[in-house]
Amino acid sequence: MTSAEPAPAKLNLALHVTGRRGDGYHLLDSLVVFAGVGDQVRLAPGPLSLRIEGPFAGGLAADDDNLCLRAARLAGGQAAITLTKNLPVASGIGGGSADAAAVLRAFARRGHPLPADPQLLGADVPVCLASVPARMSGIGERVAPLPAMPALPLVLINPGVAIPTPQVFAALASRDNPPLPPLPAFADAEALVGWLARTRNDLQPPAMALAPIIGQVLAALSGQGARLARMSGSGATCFGIFADARAAETAAAALSRQGWWAVATDLAPAPAPL
Numbered sequence: 620m621t622s623a624e625p626a627p628a629k630l631n632l633a634l635h636v637t638g639r640r641g642d643g644y645h646l647l648d649s650l651v652v653f654a655g656v657g658d659q660v661r662l663a664p665g666p667l668s669l670r671i672e673g674p675f676a677g678g679l680a681a682d683d684d685n686l687c688l689r690a691a692r693l694a695g696g697q698a699a700i701t702l703t704k705n706l707p708v709a710s711g712i713g714g715g716s717a718d719a720a721a722v723l724r725a726f727a728r729r730g731h732p733l734p735a736d737p738q739l740l741g742a743d744v745p746v747c748l749a750s751v752p753a754r755m756s757g758i759g760e761r762v763a764p765l766p767a768m769p770a771l772p773l774v775l776i777n778p779g780v781a782i783p784t785p786q787v788f789a790a791l792a793s794r795d796n797p798p799l800p801p802l803p804a805f806a807d808a809e810a811l812v813g814w815l816a817r818t819r820n821d822l823q824p825p826a827m828a829l830a831p832i833i834g835q836v837l838a839a840l841s842g843q844g845a846r847l848a849r850m851s852g853s854g855a856t857c858f859g860i861f862a863d864a865r866a867a868e869t870a871a872a873a874l875s876r877q878g879w880w881a882v883a884t885d886l887a888p889a890p891a892p893l
């Protein structure tokens with residue numbers, strides 16, 4: 620039997636870097652949500668293998684290092700895996716982590732227990748396993764699910780520049796920043812935008828220094844009427860929050876004419892329970 624598992628894009632709506640561990644990994648405090656756009660993995664019976672299709676298939680190899688195969692080995696499972704790569708690679712929206720988490724969930728549905736330490740596959744894998752709105756802390760291993768979020772009309776923009784995550788962390792000017800302000804339950808998108816305005820993505824300034832085009836993307840989102848425009852993760856993908864789905868679709872259509880990957884979406888539904 621073939622089964623499909625969605626791998627939704629991860630968005631760090633806010634990301635504060637609050638310290639650094641002895642091993643060099645950074646302590647984070649992040650509001651993470653998942654978008655209605657993402658990759659998909661399908662598992663069919665057979666020995667372990669990986670085939671990659673979809674618009675960004677050319678961006679990565681189906682070799683042993685691919686996070687889908689690493690996840691399958693960690694789960695101890697066998698399957699012919701097909702990855703549909705809809706998300707740009709190395710773009711701050713956790714594509715590889717989302718794929719790894721989707722493979723772990725798919726094997727869990729087939730009776731393979733989730734591994735004790737999914738973070739072996741990447742800092743973002745624990746939050747991607749949950750794929751629900753959450754406050755993420757530690758280096759990503761602490762995931763506290765949040766009450767349901769309001770509808771959030773979003774535009775995601777990626778200008779086609781891949782930025783390696785370690786370079787962005789290395790370029791941080793300050794590593795001991797204040798944590799997120801207390802997180803209320805958000806009645807509507809306006810309340811969320813108001814709260815987000817008091818937060819930051821601490822990785823945005825160093826990423827912009829490495830890839831100045833991020834500043835152009837943020838300005839373009841604001842120019843299209845975004846109520847808040849910010850970079851996700853270590854970049855270069857940025858998101859804009861719009862007043863409604865129609866405004867988001869109009870903005871995405873206009874921005875895709877710049878040659879950028881531009882998608883109008885909303886938050887993803889939670890994955891089927893395991």
Ligand SMILES: C[C@](O)(CO)[C@H](O)COP(=O)(O)OP(=O)(O)OC[C@H]1O[C@@H](n2ccc(N)nc2=O)[C@H](O)[C@@H]1O
Binds near residue numbers: 743744757788
């Ligand atoms: C920036 C975020 O996307 C925010 O959600 C994540 O923290 C990064 O998650 P990820 O891509 O799954 O990260 P990993 O593949 O585990 O780590 C890539 C590199 O980022 C740096 N890294 C990552 C996570 C973290 N908390 N501190 C770090 O300093 C380390 O140099 C690490 O070698």
Ligand SMILES: Nc1ncnc2c1ncn2[C@@H]1O[C@H](COP(=O)(O)OP(=O)(O)OP(=O)(O)O)[C@@H](O)[C@H]1O
Binds near residue numbers: 684686709712854
């Ligand atoms: N299935 C996969 N999808 C994407 N990248 C993968 C995959 N397997 C391995 N990788 C490697 O992982 C690296 C990070 O890719 P990914 O798309 O997860 O980055 P990202 O979006 O910046 O993630 P994050 O937001 O977690 O920092 C890439 O350089 C890529 O070569």
